[in-house]
Amino acid sequence: MPLNDDHFRAIGRIVVAFNILEETTGNASRILMGEGTPTIVSQALTVGESFDRLLFRVKALAYLRLPYPDFLAELEDWIRAAKKVQEERNRVLHSG
Numbered sequence: 001m002p003l004n005d006d007h008f009r010a011i012g013r014i015v016v017a018f019n020i021l022e023e024t025t026g027n028a029s030r031i032l033m034g035e036g037t038p039t040i041v042s043q044a045l046t047v048g049e050s051f052d053r054l055l056f057r058v059k060a061l062a063y064l065r066l067p068y069p070d071f072l073a074e075l076e077d078w079i080r081a082a083k084k085v086q087e088e089r090n091r092v093l094h095s096g
Contacts, residue, residue: 026047055079
């Protein structure tokens with residue numbers, strides 16, 4: 001079945017939405033590193049990292065820096081949901 005323009009637009013929306021999720025996760029990681037972390041260091045530790053590594057870093061830093069069990073439980077839920085989004089994105093983009 002040939003792909004039509006609507007299909008390509010839908011794929012584009014998925015790519016853009018996931019990119020926003022990925023950027024937000026990288027920003028969260030940099031924020032959790034703390035204000036004392038030089039920008040060059042936080043960028044070196046996040047730019048070009050896989051989404052899985054960014055999620056791991058956010059979780060690790062949150063557990064180190066945030067003593068809020070309710071928030072950490074919500075973060076765990078968010079990370080699980082983000083991984084499901086990643087799986088769905090990969091399924092759509094890499095199925096053929």
